[in-house]
Amino acid sequence: MNEANDPAGSNHPAGPAGPARPARPAGPNDPAGPNGPAGSYDVAEPYPLRQRLALALDVDDLVEATRLARDLQPWFSVAKVGLELFSAAGPEVVAALDGCGYRVFIDLKLHDIPTTVGRASRVLGGLGASYMTMHAEGGVPMLHAGVEGLADGAAAAGCPPPVALAVTVLTSAPIAASEVLEERVAAARAVGCGGVVCATGDVGLVKALDQHLFAVVPGIRPAGTRHHDQGRAATPQAALAAGADLLVVGRAVTAAPDPQAAACSLVESVISGVAGSAKESSGA
Numbered sequence: 001m002n003e004a005n006d007p008a009g010s011n012h013p014a015g016p017a018g019p020a021r022p023a024r025p026a027g028p029n030d031p032a033g034p035n036g037p038a039g040s041y042d043v044a045e046p047y048p049l050r051q052r053l054a055l056a057l058d059v060d061d062l063v064e065a066t067r068l069a070r071d072l073q074p075w076f077s078v079a080k081v082g083l084e085l086f087s088a089a090g091p092e093v094v095a096a097l098d099g100c101g102y103r104v105f106i107d108l109k110l111h112d113i114p115t116t117v118g119r120a121s122r123v124l125g126g127l128g129a130s131y132m133t134m135h136a137e138g139g140v141p142m143l144h145a146g147v148e149g150l151a152d153g154a155a156a157a158g159c160p161p162p163v164a165l166a167v168t169v170l171t172s173a174p175i176a177a178s179e180v181l182e183e184r185v186a187a188a189r190a191v192g193c194g195g196v197v198c199a200t201g202d203v204g205l206v207k208a209l210d211q212h213l214f215a216v217v218p219g220i221r222p223a224g225t226r227h228h229d230q231g232r233a234a235t236p237q238a239a240l241a242a243g244a245d246l247l248v249v250g251r252a253v254t255a256a257p258d259p260q261a262a263a264c265s266l267v268e269s270v271i272s273g274v275a276g277s278a279k280e281s282s283g284a
């Protein structure tokens with residue numbers, strides 16, 4: 001389920017479909033549907049919240065991953081496959097999660113010599129994923145090889161290429177120096193990456209440098225919850241207010257005693273936050 005050249009899929013205002021109001025996905029279990037809790041989210045946003053939530057499936061077993069994916073599909077439209085799951089399940093994880101109705105995000109954060117990254121990207125580009133990450137620290141030649149590899153692999157497989165995302169500074173790092181961030185964003189732009197992965201606090205600078213770069217933000221935590229190893233965590237409300245396009249949510253939901261209840265509560269907290277700010281700005 002790859003939506004070519006549109007980092008957020010066809011519902012994103014920056015996508016090829018332009019700013020037109022999106023059709024709302026409205027499955028019976030879809031909280032973004034007309035009867036679901038996210039139905040009111042478009043008070044402040046032109047496209048559904050669910051389109052902006054990626055589920056980090058950081059588990060070491062495909063059966064467990066697809067079970068979580070199915071359980072949480074009402075709240076998330078993107079499934080992120082990181083090193084742990086890809087190492088356990090291999091490339092077929094992409095088709096499995098696509099089959100569960102997700103856009104798939106391969107988060108392997110490639111960082112190697114340009115030839116190796118280019119060749120690995122060629123393989124990954126043909127899997128039918130929607131997003132793929134590389135470390136911007138790898139520099140322009142490496143990122144360029146990755147972008148070309150994704151395009152070549154996708155063309156050979158007859159599918160659209162994944163959006164190349166450059167990881168700027170890991171959200172586990174306590175700070176990101178602005179000059180480092182600027183340099184990495186510049187490298188991403190120079191090679192035609194569609195977006196970057198950054199912390200909430202970095203989104204403003206990223207968008208100031210290029211408002212069209214798609215900003216993916218991990219380290220999402222509901223207010224007052226554990227940050228684990230995330231050095232720059234933020235609430236979903238803060239990330240959205242900063243301008244994040246896609247929020248990556250992992251342990252806040254997957255490690256909860258009841259992941260569905262945690263997902264529901266996270267989404268509802270965003271909706272009530274948005275409704276509150278909308279009231280304020282309208283003076284109601």
Ligand code: C5P
Pocket residue numbers: 056058082107167169170171172197198218219220228230248249250251252
């Ligand atoms: O569980 P948690 O929400 O902290 O998971 C965050 C996910 O986002 C992990 O899969 C991690 O690999 C990924 N990630 C990150 N920081 C980045 C890029 C990706 O935490 N800069």
